[in-house]
Amino acid sequence: AQSVTQLGSHVSVSEGALVLLRCNYSSSVPPYLFWYVQYPNQGLQLLLKYTSAATLVKGINGFEAEFKKSETSFHLTKPSAHMSDAAEYFCAVTGGYNKLIFGAGTRLAVHP
Amino acid sequence: DVKVTQSSRYLVKRTGEKVFLECVQDMDHENMFWYRQDPGLGLRLIYFSYDVKMKEKGDIPEGYSVSREKKERFSLILESASTNQTSMYLCAIPREGNSDGYTFGSGTRLTVV
Numbered sequence: 687a688q689s690v691t692q693l694g695s696h697v698s699v700s701e702g703a704l705v706l707l708r709c710n711y712s713s714s715v716p717p718y719l720f721w722y723v724q725y726p727n728q729g730l731q732l733l734l735k736y737t738s739a740a741t742l743v744k745g746i747n748g749f750e751a752e753f754k755k756s757e758t759s760f761h762l763t764k765p766s767a768h769m770s771d772a773a774e775y776f777c778a779v780t781g782g783y784n785k786l787i788f789g790a791g792t793r794l795a796v797h798p
Numbered sequence: 799d800v801k802v803t804q805s806s807r808y809l810v811k812r813t814g815e816k817v818f819l820e821c822v823q824d825m826d827h828e829n830m831f832w833y834r835q836d837p838g839l840g841l842r843l844i845y846f847s848y849d850v851k852m853k854e855k856g857d858i859p860e861g862y863s864v865s866r867e868k869k870e871r872f873s874l875i876l877e878s879a880s881t882n883q884t885s886m887y888l889c890a891i892p893r894e895g896n897s898d899g900y901t902f903g904s905g906t907r908l909t910v911v
Contacts, residue, residue: 784829784892788841
């Protein structure tokens with residue numbers, strides 16, 4: 687069965703610092719992987735996706751993620767954090783029947 | 799643009815009430831999903847449907863049931879609402895096959911008192 691583990695429920699960075707949000711997955715089949723972002727009081731928005739093409743995936747707002755099969759990881763990074771990046775981030779993996787299995791989420795705080 | 803419409807944005811119900819949450823899509827998609835979102839737990843799958851009158855339990859189906867009489871409509875039913883069902887409920891459909899994630903509804907924040 688597929689599952690997702692997000693390491694760190696809260697991450698705090700300074701403005702301009704590197705953002706690294708960790709996601710490890712378990713899947714018995716080649717996975718599709720996603721990162722979603724949820725800004726305060728808003729719905730979920732797709733940030734980026736991996737669908738077996740390039741292993742380094744670029745998304746919106748300067749975020750990117752690298753699929754590493756050997757490590758079963760799909761960590762999300764951004765070189766320089768901005769105050770507007772403060773949000774909750776969810777990693778997800780596909781299951782059968784087009785299901786998405788989500789991680790518990792990581793809340794990113796950005797301080798001046 | 800694909801639309802997934804949830805009928806209520808906020809609901810307050812009493813313990814023991816039967817509660818219906820409605821979701822309507824305009825994409826004619828076979829698959830529809832109900833999740834609940836809770837702080838620290840992420841999104842957890844309650845039920846999904848892969849065709850009219852077809853349903854499958856997700857990870858946390860206890861206390862819930864669903865109905866899919868028409869392709870465009872997928873209803874989540876709380877048979878007897880309890881305070882631990884206070885949550886944000888999200889309906890979703892796949893965007894394009896299996897590779898493009900979901901389109902989510904705007905959510906229903908249910909409070910059971």
